[in-house]
Amino acid sequence: ILREESDKYLNEQTYSGIRFLDKYFVFQSERSGYNHLYLYTLGGEFVRQITKGDFEVKHFYGWDKKKDEFYYSSNEGSPLREMIYKVNGKNKKICLSNNEGRNQAVFSKTLKYFINTHLSINTPHKVTTNNNSGKVLSTLIDNKELIDRLAQFNMPTKEFFTFETTDGVKLNGWMIKPHNFDAGKKDPVIQFQYSGPYSQQVTDN
Numbered sequence: 001i002l003r004e005e006s007d008k009y010l011n012e013q014t015y016s017g018i019r020f021l022d023k024y025f026v027f028q029s030e031r032s033g034y035n036h037l038y039l040y041t042l043g044g045e046f047v048r049q050i051t052k053g054d055f056e057v058k059h060f061y062g063w064d065k066k067k068d069e070f071y072y073s074s075n076e077g078s079p080l081r082e083m084i085y086k087v088n089g090k091n092k093k094i095c096l097s098n099n100e101g102r103n104q105a106v107f108s109k110t111l112k113y114f115i116n117t118h119l120s121i122n123t124p125h126k127v128t129t130n131n132n133s134g135k136v137l138s139t140l141i142d143n144k145e146l147i148d149r150l151a152q153f154n155m156p157t158k159e160f161f162t163f164e165t166t167d168g169v170k171l172n173g174w175m176i177k178p179h180n181f182d183a184g185k186k187d188p189v190i191q192f193q194y195s196g197p198y199s200q201q202v203t204d205n
Contacts, residue, residue, distance in 0.1 A: 001044035004029060011035070013198060021063050026050070026070075028057060037072060051087060058082050061107045061114070071096075071111055071132070073103065080160065080172060080204040084116065086132065096134035099123070101204045107132075115140070120204050121158050123147075154179070160202070172202040 004010060014028035014035060024047065027038045035057050037050035051057055055076035061084075062071050068089040073082050083097040084105050097103040101120025108114065111132055118126045127141040156179050164170050171194075178187055194201055 001042070002027065002040060004031070006031075011198070017060055019060060019062075022065065024063075026060055026063065028060065037070065048089075052091070059104070061105055062111050064111045069111075069132075071105075071107060071114075073105065078204070079200075080202060082203075084114070084134075094134065096130065096132070098128075098130075098134060098136060099126075113137070121160070156181075160204075174202055 011030055014030070017028050019026045020042070023042055025040055025042060027040055028035055029038055030036075032049075032052070034053070034055060036052060037057055037060055039047040039050055041047060050070050051072065051074070053076065055074050056079070057072050057074045059073045060070070061073070063069070064071075069086050070088075071084070071086045073084050075082055076085070077083070081100055082102045082104070083095055083100070084103050085093055085095055087093040096105075096114075097116065097118070099118050099120065101118055101123060104117050105114040113132065114130055116128050116130050118128070124143040124146050125141060126139070126143060128139050129137045131137060156176050158174050158176050160172065160174050162170055162172055181187070192201065
């Protein structure tokens with residue numbers, strides 16, 4: 001039905017994300033340089049590219065065929081974050097997430113509602129129910145007790161930074177400085193190394 005080829009490599013994780021929908025299927029591919037969604041007929045005929053841009057689609061949640069709206073998450077805006085979006089056939093896109101950080105959704109069968117789990121570098125899990133316009137309908141978990149508890153302690157915080165490699169590649173990193181950090185003194189460093197594609201360790205999480 002469909003052949004995907006590359007002289008470098010193919011990301012096998014995208015193939016577990018193939019979704020068959022009525023007479024069509026949605027396929028993820030990095031053929032443009034970024035992981036995006038593509039619509040095909042069951043006979044393998046290309047219909048159109050659903051998402052476009054300098055960002056990676058992380059999850060595909062579903063297609064409302066009647067409204068021609070596709071629901072997905074991506075790291076648009078920052079590779080550290082993940083937000084929920086919907087886009088229609090005319091490429092009109094709406095962000096359904098209310099807070100920056102990492103968002104993951106579980107949609108109802110009709111795609112009218114979803115449960116959103118949000119967290120960020122400074123925020124523990126918050127779980128809400130939302131409609132498909134992004135409006136928060138209720139809060140299921142706010143972790144207020146944990147937030148109030150942590151506020152009692154003077155905890156060191158995780159800080160993001162960027163650096164450039166010797167061959168000009170810009171990379172993200174994070175660090176946690178000692179509680180009593182003094183820039184005029186030397187401290188030992190524990191380094192954790194990024195180990196290749198699809199093992200991203202630097203996230204707003």
